[in-house]
Amino acid sequence: MRRLLATTFLAAVSAAAFGQKSAADGIAEYRAMLADGNPAELFEAKGEDLWKQKRGPKNVSLEKCDLGKGPGVVKGAFVELPRWFADTKKVQDLETRLVTCMETLQGFDGAAIAKTPFGKGEQNNLTALATWIAAESRGMRFNLPQGHGEEKKMYEVGKRVFFYRGGPMDFSCASCHGEDGKRIRLQDLPNLTKNPGDGIGFAAWPAYRVSNGQMWGMQLRLNDCYRQQRFPFPGFGSEPTVALGVYMGVNAKGAESIAPAIKR
């Protein structure tokens, strides 16, 4: 399957290279071909099962989890996250909020989940849950709350984190995502300092990555950005990562969510 996809990709790119179309058009066409059968659907189904299933030391489901719109309300929650939660006294993104629910409702050890590497154990379940919850808001528009002082503060912190230059290559998030119409190789780079448009940037993740056959949540997306920025390793769900979510999510106000999307 993966080899077939890779061949399709090469064919699409070389068609673009030799034809009238731009390479970006070729890639868009290739994505459109794939979107007919986005493997993210498998993760959505798994996530929905996990939400309803009695699990963990307490053997209960997540159906009473409050994602910000009241216990058990899933539809529309994704396009309003990250947000302030009074019970934890924290601004939380989807993944950190899910960890809170897994801890308080189901009795899992939240710190242990946060320490689990991506793609292993409960992190896999977390990704599936995030995928399903995002899918329940597909087609809705981002509208993060900014009424609480901590939400405003996290936006300001997120902006500063976004522009923070460091490491051996002097990169910040803004090095790649601070201007319109830029690319790394053939990959278009959304300008995340403003609303980059429907289904682009923050409005596309979680997404299925064809190149490695993995489902990625926003936490892993940010983690890999920092790897490529040549930074040290950001803690899962740490404040800078949540603050970046606030910054990008507020900037994307009004953008339509297409998550879970499919990416190269």
Place this chain on the structure above:
Amino acid sequence: MNKTLLVAAACVAAAIVAGCASTPSAQDLDKLTLDLMKASFRDEGIAKADRLNQDLGQRACSSDKAPAEAVAKQIEAEALASIKWPAGGQYVGDWREGEKLAQNGRGMTWTDASADPKANGANCYNCHQIDKKEISYGTIGPSLWNYGKNRGVKDVADPATAAIVQYTWGKMWNSKAYAACSNMPRFGHARLLNEDQLRHVMALLLDPKSPVNQ
């Protein structure tokens, strides 16, 4: 009365009514951000947490606003002084090796085994068009197609080309010498590439025989 003072005065007035806890100052937010960054990133492989420590240029260029002109000038002057010129005045190597390095985007991440320059690529095509035959190029930096030809380089040893040859070496060694907040890494200064590797990339850009200059 400057803006900061006005804001501070307004804050004092507001504090009497409702308290100012919800509107931290820009300086408070800078400090908070730094504290959160330091508390949240850890060593992984060759990528140690001290990579968060910023020098003057990194700190001054960490905002959506350009640094003050005097600061920019200081960054550029310090960067220019940091440039190490090549041993024996030998600026140019083999463009074939330069093309391989330009294609190679590896190095310095926490999944790379070694931080030795020999393990690194030069990452050029990630951001620049170079040889037109390569269609997969980035656009964060300017096109470098015909780089030497457009600048009249017919013989890299000709003293008439010395200025452009030296500028190109300096730009790769420490890009901030010519633009304080340049997006380009400091390949020599940050030990991303060694002198031999830099010479090869120089050849790719400047050698009249390089495909870039056809």
